[in-house]
Amino acid sequence: MQNGEIRYSLQPIALVIAETLEAATYAATLVKPTYFKTGSPVASIHASNAKLVEPTRPHNGELKPVLRGDAKAAFASAPVKITETYTHAMNHHNAMEMPATIAVWEADDHLTLYDTVQGVSTAQGTVAAILGLPAEKVRIVNKYLGGGFGSKGAIWAASILTALASKAVGRPLKVAVSREQYFASNGLRDEQKQIISLGATKEGKLLSIVHEKQSATSVTDDYAEANGNILNMLYACPAFETKYRVVRANIITPTFMRAPGEMPGCFAIECALDDLAYKLKIDPLEIRRINHADTDPSNGKPFSSKSLLQCYTRGAELIGWKDRPKTNRATRDGNWLVGWGISTASYPVHSNQGNARARYFLDGTLGVSSAATDLGTGTYTICTQTASETFGVPMDKVKFELGDSSLPTTAISGGSMAAGSTTAAVHAACVALMTKIKKYVVADEKSPLHGANTDDVVLKDEILSLKNDPSKSEKYSEMLQRNKQTNIEANGEGKYGASKEHSMHSFGVHYCKVKVDEALGIVRVEKWVGVHAVGRVLNEKTARSQMIGSTAMGIGNALSEQTEIDLRYARYVNANLGEYHVAVNADTPSDIVIEFIPEEDPHVGGVGAKGMGELGIVGVSAAIANAIFHATGRRLRDLPFSPDKVMA
């Protein structure tokens, strides 16, 4: 709309406003734009007109080539070599809830946006910058989010258009993105190809990893998932090299999608390592142990915590790994071939600082707030739990509020940061509040606790008392009333993942049992075992749900998810949930075992929780590919593994 150029199919070119959604939808069909073709679109890295270029417009500098040691020379001289190519279809987030925005101009220079964003604080900054408003004049509200997976991490065109159009019509305005539009409104996971070479000793020890990633990006930005990060740190390997090349295609700019980079990167190395294991007749689990990284090879730092070996062992017990036949095509069950697969999982702790406010009221209610977002993963729950535990009040006395940029600024619910950084902030605020209350009461001349040492003061069941002399006490409410206060308030800043001396990552392992019907091209996942170590598990139930959800999403990625694009028009042909096949319940095994290895991380900060929202999807497709290889002896390298590719 800023100029007449159409860069991709489904690009918004006009916004039609009406009194009802139906009228607006119909009116939009009456808009008849005139346009002319300026050339043939580029739609895919596999298209004959695709041109690979170095990304010169990198995001966060992550796409620079990485060279550690002389990986090419080490590969050339390695006794054992493997080079393979892995491809990955374009994927779309397809959260259940589609993006939507309501804009309300409170005044000419004061905007409130009710918007489906994963982070209200970051959205506030972005919207303010784009509209040229001071941040305090922009308020973003989102109390509940129906899933995001990264698609709602940035501010996209519809949000800004809604704000501008609302101003133009002088009324509050709602814009809802349709399912079809969602395929070109909030980014996507890049279609990509990875060429990976592993050099190793005959004992299976890695000597070199050489990696190149090629992916489709947009004509305006060079976003590409940084797959190299995980390849550089996952296994002990003295030499590493990665580089990125992109095809500038007529698609919307790709964006982060659950475990961006880690997920596809892990697919490539975990499949290649599996190939190496079979080639050397080493057990696939054993080759992962052989190459275990005791320190982070990418930077030489010790890990803040790492319980991967325990994960391997426990998972192997749960899946019955030792009973797995060593060779492939060894287990048959009627028309099914049965196989077992493994993949390591890892996801980094992204450092982030957050803020929270805690207020303890007359009636014993603890109000805690932070501008976090709950994507449906349980942010409300874990923050309530953290406040309850830190401050020593029952859960039902805690009122936790989030999802409003007028609350204390905190991290986005993305990059698996929300749990760690928000609970760190909540913890800090509750500690600060307790200290403040104790200081307040000992300074109060009318209090029986006046003059006491704050360390000797106890606040329990809404009563302030002396630890060693409980007879000296008063009700918290009495103290407040006497001082004509309704509450005492404190702020806290949580430090999460701030250690400079450590490399901080969550680790885990996936094991799965699949069966493959080669005649019909069908793969069924029979059993899943995920054992993870994520520092402190804040809530076993929500944590387990996250892991089951990411396993299901990974199964979709492995077996069925692909956005199909007509190369002639660069237009998607399956932009709907009927034909973009996310995994359904029937694709997901009923037998999913998720366990966490108890782990204390003294360096990660906050309450000791590392991230886990993304960890669970890293390696899922590799574990399935490895299980299919074990079952059939055929290595599939082209995601997704749809019936046409599985059929033999």
Place this chain on the structure above:
Amino acid sequence: MKPITYARATDAANATAETGKDPQSRYLAGGTNILDLMKYSVENPDRLIDVSRLPMSDLSMLSNGGVLLGGMMKNSDTAAHAIIRERYPVLSEAILAGATGQIRNMASNGGNLLQRTRCHYFYDIAFKECNKRNPGSGCAALNGINRAHAVLGASEKCIATHPSDMCIALAALDAVVVTSRPNGETRRIPFTEFHLLPGNTPQIETVLERGELITGIELPPASAVPFAAKSHYLKVRDRASYAFALVSVASALQIENGVIKSARLVLGGVAHKPWRSKEAEVALVGKPANTATYKAAAEIALKGAKTYKHNAFKVPLAKQTIIRALEETASMKEVAA
């Protein structure tokens, strides 16, 4: 979606007479397809005639021992009916292999027969070429993404496939479509003659005339379809549920002393209509019920298949699915009617 009017039909005669006169009207039964098509602006009626409440939502027994499925009977009720499960298991299996529980709860039997193809190029009006939507405009699928498209009986005008699972089973059961015509007459149409191949007029998908209403579907008595008790539906799709068939097979076998006495073999996902292969059925009859026989039949069924850029896999997949379906059918236990 453009503004429309809505009327509720009180009886079949009235509904057919009204609709027959008005080319801008469409029937609304379960609404699981017509409403989607309207949202996509593929169908743009001025008026919807709601026939969902017409009294034809039950299963009734015919005097010849056959069964009449009401045109407005829900797909879920049909699939769950004890008589269908026992005497015509392929029909129950096929219905349950389609869509989702929620959709089957809404979808009517009559409407199921009239589902439009799921060809992407038909559904997305941004593609100018579609001989179904705009006769004479061409076929965008021919050189487009045609992984889901037909390999049998297609024409250069249209390579779309028929989407229903239920219809594949009905074609295997010698079902008869019963209709009410605008002139008040009742018509009985053999199921395999109900749907049409695309030829030069892919926009014409069935033999129904304007306003003609499907009031029921007859299933023959067991004596007329002795293969029905051993009948089976096997569907291969991109995910385990809620996906259209890449290939599906409805198969039925009457086996005596290890020899096939009569058979039905119908393919889904490969053609513009349920693809019954009479040649393959002939090749089965009189032969021993074994894999060699099924393999030979599968080869015959796919004879003359023509593939496009993305769907060549359907030919071997269809053959393998036929063999498996027949193997599984032969091993079924017959449930005494």
